[in-house]
Amino acid sequence: MNRKGRRLSAWLVGAALILIAAIYVFTNQANPAKPGSENNPGVQQPAAPQGQKPADAPPPKAELPTEKVDVLVVGTELEGLYLARAAADEGLKVKVIDPRAEFGGQVLQGEMLFLDETRDDQYKLLVQGRAKSLFDGFRNGKIRKLKEFETYFAELAKDIPIEQGVKIEGIEEQPGQSAQQQIKSLQYETKDGQKKKIEAAYWVENTDYAAFASKLQVKRLPGLEAFYGQSNIEYMSAGMMMKFKNVDWAKFQKSFNEMSKEERSAKYGYGSVDNSFAIGLTGMTNKYKATNDRVFLRGLNAVSQRDGEVIINAFLIYTVDPSDDASVKAALDLGKKEIPLILEHFRKNITGWEKAELNGFPNYLYIREYNHYETDYVLKPSDMLGAKMFWDNVSIGGYPLDLQGTSANKWGIEMGRPDKYGMPLRSFLLKGYDNVILAGKNVGASAIAYGSARIQPNTSLAAESIGVILGQIQGKKKLRELKEADMTGLHQVLQTKYAIKLTGVTGNNKLAGWTADELAKLDTGEIVYASYVKTRKK
Incomplete structure (x- = not known):
């Protein structure tokens, strides 16, 4: 190429470069690169004017709808439903949620339709409260089939909102007043995937595997493994x-x-x-x-x-x-x-x-036992065989200390037969919490005392009594603040309004004259009452 041609080519290349640069500037002025984008990585987005949301900021997380109730019951075992019914009848707002997919626990799903009555040494029936109609119906043959039990449960739970198949996702705690902690709220997911939040004044553990209480700061009491000398935790069959x-x-x-x-x-x-x-x-x-x-x-x-x-x-x-x-x-x-x-x-x-x-199979098992958690008062065998009564009685119990078998002792063992004994409110209040109630088989009792405490009429009456008490003290006092003088009036309400008699009851003390050492050994299981009493020197 001659000199003139080379000058023309250089001029054309220069013109092209100028044109490209002009196009680049014009394009970026019209469509500026987004800070932090692939076109302009690493550059921070300028702050939006005060009170104005940045265009690309994610929307704020929506607050869960919060329901407020007086009493929230977790689980649909029979015993806790008595508490729910009594509290609702007393005018409280009550709700039940259940992690199990189906309603009715051991009775309806496990079809545990053989009811154990409680009687004293004179064979006098100890069953009181709403449970009496169920046990009377069972004894006289009117409530024997599953459909008949379902009808009874439906009446017990009438007009109380119940959600089955929920998943507990979080529990919010806060400092307590008369105890270290209290529960403020619970978050859960419904069976159809909705997220919900609920606040309650009182929370009731009413499952057979402590679905709620086990998530709290609880102390597990020694179980039957200590009595049978097992190294691993095992529950009654x-x-x-x-x-x-x-x-x-x-x-x-x-x-x-x-x-x-x-x-x-x-x-x-x-x-x-x-x-x-x-x-x-x-x-x-x-x-x-x-x-x-x-x-x-x-x-x-x-x-x-x-x-x-x-x-x-x-x-x-x-x-x-x-x-x-x-x-x-x-x-x-x-x-x-x-x-x-x-x-x-x-x-x-x-x-x-x-x-x-x-004739078919039940959908579920009859669960006799799970972990025992510490309550304000833990019932002992000596309380039961000694016919002890308490100023804060919420039930009059009876029934042998019947320890059903484990793999270490397949037949189990009976640790004595009480006449009758009291069950205090304190044995149903979870230690360390202002507002957590343990219902039914979650009662605070040693592994040996549990053999009797666990029976349905005992804890059903306690639950109903507590439900009534919650209604009576609403806005006045907390359960933990109740004193003996308060319980005197509450016992009177229970007797006059609900025909539940918890005072003026005496039982046969089968431990009269026992030494402190003997009582201690009875409570730990070193003494088996049924055999020891036959050889004990009078």
Whole structure:
């Protein structure tokens, strides 16, 4: 290329560069690069004028809708529902949420439809309050089938809002007034995924695995592992109710009672059969050989439900953790394999059962025990066998100290039979918290005392009494602030308005004359009352 051509080319290149630069400047003036974008990384966005939200800032997190109630009950076990009903009847705003998907706990889902009554040494019925109509109906045959129990539960929970299948996501605590802590609010997710928040004056633990209380700052009390000398934590065996149909109960009863004492003993062992109940028959049940060492068939607690239907509490499953869904499911699977084999054993060995069939399986287990947490007062065996009464009684209890079996002691053991005893309000108040109530099987009792305290009439009456008390003291005092003088008036309300008698009751003290050392050893399990009392020097 000659010199003239080279000058032209250089001029063209220069012109092109100038044009490109002009286009770049014009484009960036019209569309400035966003700070921090790929076009202009690392440059900070200038602050928006005061009170004005930056254009790209995320929207503020929406506050959860907050509901406020007087009493929030977690779980739908029978005992806590008595508290909910009583509090609602007293004019309080009550709500129930339940982590379980289905309503009714051990009674409706576990179909634990054999009710244990509480009676004193003179066989006088100790059941009081709303529970009395249930136990009367069971005894006289009017409440025996699942549908009849469901009707009773529906009436108990009428007009009380209940949400099933919730997931507890957070609990907000704050400093307490008369205790170290108190609960302010709870966040949960509903079964359809809604996020909710609730505030309450009082919170009630009413599940069989402490779904709420276990999330708090709690102290676990020693369990049966300490009594049995086990290194691992193990709870009383769970039960799986056995359901049968096509049983000829009249033939069963007639045959049993027409036998001589010797014949009955040879065929059935110890036991009794009347027109409603079959108890024991341990000679017959002992002959059944289980296929798995985690299950056991003990003596019968059988009830005729009418129309050839029978339900039995006698099948035990060991090492079940009620807080673990997989553990519960595995136990149910074990039962579904074993119970058909037990049916065959019954067909061959019980007159009147030749044509019996399975009548389905329950959806859930009968959970007897979970962790015991420290309460303001922890009930002891000496309280029960000593017929102790308390100034803050919320129940009059009874029933043997019945420790159901574990894998270490499959039959369990009875630690004595109280006449009657008091159950104080303090045994239902979670230690360290102003406003947490433990209902039902969560009662504050040592592992041994729990054998009696756990029975439904005992803790059902306590829950109802507490519900009434909450209504009576609303806006005046807190539960922990109540003194003996306050309880005198509250006991009077309970007796005159609800026919619940908690004062002026005396029981037979079976520990009169015992030394402090003997009482201490009884409470720790070093002394087994039932055997020791026979050899103790008077």
